Amino acid sequence: MRNALRCLLPAKSLQNELLSAIKDKIEELRDLDISKSATVVDQLVKLSATIERLDKEASAVDFIECFMAFGRWLEYQAETDLEITPEFRKLVNKYQNKYILEMLSSKL
Structure with a gap:
């Protein structure tokens, strides 16, 4: 990657x-x-x-930076929102990674 x-x-x-x-x-x-x-x-x-x-x-780098910021925000929200479980965060991260990989493979 x-x-x-x-x-x-x-x-x-x-x-x-x-x-x-x-x-x-x-x-x-x-x-x-x-x-x-x-x-x-x-x-x-x-x-x-x-x-x-x-x-x-928008480049893949822009999306990565956005997804990282969203991940930090989600982690912060998880402190007070019990619906945001570690499994949910992993699932969100999985699909963000999948999106970026597909984006990169289509640009190469």
Whole structure:
């Protein structure tokens, strides 16, 4: 599972590279004649749209973090709610893991 997660992590790296490219284009705009800036502005719009598309996609890492937070919350709730048994928490965890594994296998 760890190797599969590594395949999904480069999206964040790609976002960082795109942000760096945007920064470079902004620097380029500062030095350009206004009449030649349309091309750079178009490139900026395209880079921004790409980041938005990448940002909207929830990754397996996002789900794992959410499930871990939910697990901690469930554990806390179990202190006062007798219906939340250890067996119930194990069952919830089992299906969360199954969901993540299916998600990873469909993206590979």
